Amino acid sequence: xxxxxxxxxxxxxxxxxxxxxxxxxxxxxxxxxxxxxxxxxxxxxxxxxxxxxxxxxxxxxxxxxxxxxxxxxxxxxxxxxxxxxxxxxxxxxxxxxxxxxxxxxxxxxxxx
Amino acid sequence: xxxxxxxxxxxxxxxxxxxxxxxxxxxxxxxxxxxxxxxxxxxxxxxxxxxxxxxxxxxxxxxxxxxxxxxxxxxxxxxxxxxxxxxxxxxxxxxxxxxxxxxxxxxxxxxxxxxx
Numbered sequence: 001x002x003x004x005x006x007x008x009x010x011x012x013x014x015x016x017x018x019x020x021x022x023x024x025x026x027x028x029x030x031x032x033x034x035x036x037x038x039x040x041x042x043x044x045x046x047x048x049x050x051x052x053x054x055x056x057x058x059x060x061x062x063x064x065x066x067x068x069x070x071x072x073x074x075x076x077x078x079x080x081x082x083x084x085x086x087x088x089x090x091x092x093x094x095x096x097x098x099x100x101x102x103x104x105x106x107x108x109x110x111x112x
Numbered sequence: 113x114x115x116x117x118x119x120x121x122x123x124x125x126x127x128x129x130x131x132x133x134x135x136x137x138x139x140x141x142x143x144x145x146x147x148x149x150x151x152x153x154x155x156x157x158x159x160x161x162x163x164x165x166x167x168x169x170x171x172x173x174x175x176x177x178x179x180x181x182x183x184x185x186x187x188x189x190x191x192x193x194x195x196x197x198x199x200x201x202x203x204x205x206x207x208x209x210x211x212x213x214x215x216x217x218x219x220x221x222x223x224x225x226x227x228x
Contacts, residue, residue: 008152034216043116043202043219044155089155093210098168099145100210100217102155 002027006090006103013110019077021106023090026071028101030092033066033073038087038105047088048075080110115139118203118220125193126228133188133223135203143209144186145217146178149200161186162209193227200224 005024013019023033032051036044050057050066050073057064063076077084087107091100116137125131137144146158160168161180175197177189186203204217 004154041221041224043204043222044217045219046216049216091155098160098162098209099157099170104152104154 002101004028004090004092004101004103006088006106008104008106010107010109013080013108015081015110015112017080019080019084019108019110021075021088021108023073023075023103024071025092028071028092029094030068031095031097033064033090033092034100035062035064035073035075036089036091038089044089077108080108082110082112084108085110116203116205116218116220118201118223120223121221122224122226124226124228125190127193127195129193130189130191132190133201133203133225135186135188135220137184137186137203137205137218137220139205139207139218141205141207141218142183143206143215144180144183145204145206146186146188147202147204149202149222155202158188160209167209190225193225195227198225198227 003026034049035047038044048064050064061078065074087105089102089105091102093100119134142163144161148156157170158172159178164180175192179187200222202222203220206215206217
């Protein structure tokens, strides 16, 4: 069966450290993968997109990697801050699809 | 703000009520979506509209009825809901469908629905 898995356990890290979140998928051939941030009581907000033929993308303190052999994407936040505390969702799309498939999300808590 | 608005933000209804959720996007997008978000579950896609035509109905019970009168507005009509339908209902829009371009989705703030 097709699945997207994110660590359901909350990730707690200290301010200034690098947070690494994982997104694994099975039985998909994604055209691209996206990461979103969601704060409580709000809708998700797009952060980064990475295509199947790309290994890494960066945006300021954010970095996404994509390994189609391992069927995994990693999302890194360097020099994390308490304001980075939120739930982070990964989503993938296959070619000729009408939809994005979302993972359950991982809650990140950055403490001072 | 993301350019996608939803009303109401909170809704409490009984199982016999009829209510509607409204979504409006000010981004000039061609595709609009309804999602259901329940605790500890992935976002569940309910309906997809592209250029006002429904292109996806993800096995959603008939007590949920979508309507897309134009490319800027999307409604979700609710009737005879069940308590398990209580969730956050999110509307989103994108320039085109995900498979056509590497597009991102812009979400509204959601409607928190409680069915008593």
